[in-house]
Amino acid sequence: MSITKLIILSLGISFLSIQCDDSKKKTTKTQIDTPKSLQIKKDSIQKNQVEKDEASTLLLDDQNAIPFFFDYQKENLEDQVRITTRFGTIDIQLYQNTPYHRANFIYLTKKGYFNGSTFHRVVPGFIIQGGNSDRRETAEKRRKIGKYLLPPDTRKGNKHHRGVISMPSSEIENPHKLASPYEFFIVQQSPGAYHLDGSYTAFGKVIKGMDVVDKINQQKVDNREAPLTNIHMEVSIIQ
16 A cells, blocks of 8 residues: 555544544533433523522612602603402502602512502591501512601692592601601592691592592591501502
8 A cells, every 4th residue: 555545644643533532522521411411501591690680689678769769760660559358459550749759659569568458447437548567568569668758748739638548657756757668549539638738748630530539538447547457458569
């Protein structure tokens, strides 16, 4: 056999050897990405994202709440919410000229805070008040969101007409009428409860479902103005 043929044969064997090695490498690589391993990777990524989100959740307090809602209201422009009860639904339009109170209500709605809470106070012929309950779950939601109050915003000319949603002041010693951000009340009185103007922040109005407000206001209550039967609610954003 000539030297030339030997060289060609040698090169051919080397080429085949390289192809076999590449094939083995490719096979090995393909075997690593099995459905099971891909699911493990996916679960790991999701777990890391959840941990990251939980770590970045801001616990609100009296110092950071206003700066937080200042930024939040610019990025979250929703201004209509729906309160669903066993008596029907109440649709509410939130005012743009009370940005912190609107942002607070939207934030709590997106957090799912109101879901499972109740209309815990009913004053016949006056208001229905909601956002609280005696459930441990509600207290736990508050703990995770934070402890803070909102300053009143009463100089925008918003009146407490019938159907207006407003925010009660905190139960703590509170000469400046700082608002309890987790609760709200809806005026049922006709034509309105104007003695509340200047003391509480009206930040929206009912645009549909005043008949539901009236039904809730007609429920029997005890001597603490609490309904004898719990009136639970779900609150969602109207898209």
